[in-house]
Amino acid sequence: MLLLRGLGHRSPTASGILLVLVALFCCWAVDASFFLGDLGALSSVVALGANLICNKVPGLTPRQRTICRSRPDAIAAVGQGASLASSECLFQFRKHRWNCSFPPGTEPIFGPVQLAGTKEAAFMYAIRAAGVAFAITQSCSSGNLTSCGCDKLRHQAGGGRRPSQQDFNWGGCSVDVRYGLKFSRVFIDAREVDEDSRSLMNLHNNRAGRKALKDLMARDCKCHGVSGSCTLRTCWRTLPSFRSIGASLMRRYNRARQVMPIKGRRARTPIFLKLKKARRPNKKPRRADLVYLRHSPNYCENDPLTGSLGTRGRQCNRTSTGTDGCGMLCCGRGYNTHQFMRTWKCNCKFHWCCKVTCQNCSERSQIFTCK
Ligand SMILES: *[C@@H]1O[C@H](CO)[C@@H](O)[C@H](O)[C@H]1NC(C)=O
Numbered sequence: 001m002l003l004l005r006g007l008g009h010r011s012p013t014a015s016g017i018l019l020v021l022v023a024l025f026c027c028w029a030v031d032a033s034f035f036l037g038d039l040g041a042l043s044s045v046v047a048l049g050a051n052l053i054c055n056k057v058p059g060l061t062p063r064q065r066t067i068c069r070s071r072p073d074a075i076a077a078v079g080q081g082a083s084l085a086s087s088e089c090l091f092q093f094r095k096h097r098w099n100c101s102f103p104p105g106t107e108p109i110f111g112p113v114q115l116a117g118t119k120e121a122a123f124m125y126a127i128r129a130a131g132v133a134f135a136i137t138q139s140c141s142s143g144n145l146t147s148c149g150c151d152k153l154r155h156q157a158g159g160g161r162r163p164s165q166q167d168f169n170w171g172g173c174s175v176d177v178r179y180g181l182k183f184s185r186v187f188i189d190a191r192e193v194d195e196d197s198r199s200l201m202n203l204h205n206n207r208a209g210r211k212a213l214k215d216l217m218a219r220d221c222k223c224h225g226v227s228g229s230c231t232l233r234t235c236w237r238t239l240p241s242f243r244s245i246g247a248s249l250m251r252r253y254n255r256a257r258q259v260m261p262i263k264g265r266r267a268r269t270p271i272f273l274k275l276k277k278a279r280r281p282n283k284k285p286r287r288a289d290l291v292y293l294r295h296s297p298n299y300c301e302n303d304p305l306t307g308s309l310g311t312r313g314r315q316c317n318r319t320s321t322g323t324d325g326c327g328m329l330c331c332g333r334g335y336n337t338h339q340f341m342r343t344w345k346c347n348c349k350f351h352w353c354c355k356v357t358c359q360n361c362s363e364r365s366q367i368f369t370c371k
């Protein structure tokens with residue numbers, strides 16, 4: 001639930017729904033065991049609960065609802081992953097004209113992202129796919145999900161490799177990232193049933209998001225041996241910080257590649273995406289690339305059709321020449337200056353014993369907001 005907090009104050013609907021979901025699920029289960037005390041009946045009531053939950057989650061496709069019913073315990077983790085992705089998106093884009101905010105009621109928790117096939121949509125899909133894989137993996141290793149745990153392959157010595165190739169043994173709990181990645185692939189990619197260019201774009205970006213997570217996986221080790229001589233090491237795989245995944249995808253966003261659909265030769269792949277500007281014809285984007293179909297609007301004005309909220313009222317930085325500078329952020333419309341007095345405690349002295357006295361300091365301060 002901690003992970004939900006980031007989104008909590010921005011999107012009360014999203015976390016509200018999840019809280020209700022979790023509450024519903026736990027209470028159905030508790031009620032059942034209390035009244036029936038019979039495992040068979042319990043599972044059918046839990047299944048009923050799962051139906052109830054899965055029918056209430058907004059924005060799921062029929063295929064996702066089916067997966068939800070078969071894995072109701074995972075759906076809370078999916079929700080955590082989606083909120084993790086939302087807060088990271090807000091952080092990464094806080095200085096951009098498009099700041100990853102959505103009008104209330106249209107936040108794309110599970111549902112489609114209301115943006116034309118732009119770079120921003122590419123980022124959203126990638127970070128959401130990574131977020132779900134991340135949260136599922138985390139839930140697995142903390143024992144919160146029934147069908148996964150630690151990575152079993154990395155339990156035996158050598159971890160599948162010949163011992164001579166590595167100077168440590170796997171031990172402890174290596175997170176099972178393959179399980180998380182697979183779950184994200186099955187659940188998130190299940191949305192993309194249309195065989196059109198937008199679906200291909202979404203699928204590519206989902207995969208790029210998961211690849212970013214996979215490539216950033218890290219290893220923690222512990223030394224053994226006489227007084228920490230480290231003659232023997234035990235290591236386990238850990239998840240990277242989600243911030244580092246966001247930063248990596250942000251670099252990909254800045255170098256996103258435009259693609260266009262072309263007809264495939266084989267019946268199984270009626271269309272595929274190729275890079276729009278490439279010397280070699282039919283060159284495909286790389287797996288790690290974020291790809292987009294359409295150029296982004298400038299996000300200066302409010303336009304619900306493109307998902308642009310405009311930048312009126314946004315706080316800008318008068319001295320910055322970057323995207324958060326008043327010139328760029330306000331699209332040349334100019335900005336308002338608000339002056340106020342900032343007051344704080346200063347020159348605090350500690351008197352023995354035990355009193356602290358401070359003075360009040362104040363300073364004229366300014367903020368700037370876009371016209
Ligand atoms: C596991 O479940 C507990 C109790 O529901 C929760 O507090 C915790 O945050 C969960 N951990 C993860 C990683 O999801």
Ligand SMILES: *[C@@H]1O[C@H](CO)[C@@H](O)[C@H](O)[C@H]1NC(C)=O
Nearest residue numbers: 090099101309310311312314
């Ligand atoms: C993002 O921009 C919108 C529209 O200008 C604004 O209403 C909102 O407060 C901003 N959100 C954040 C988190 O800065």
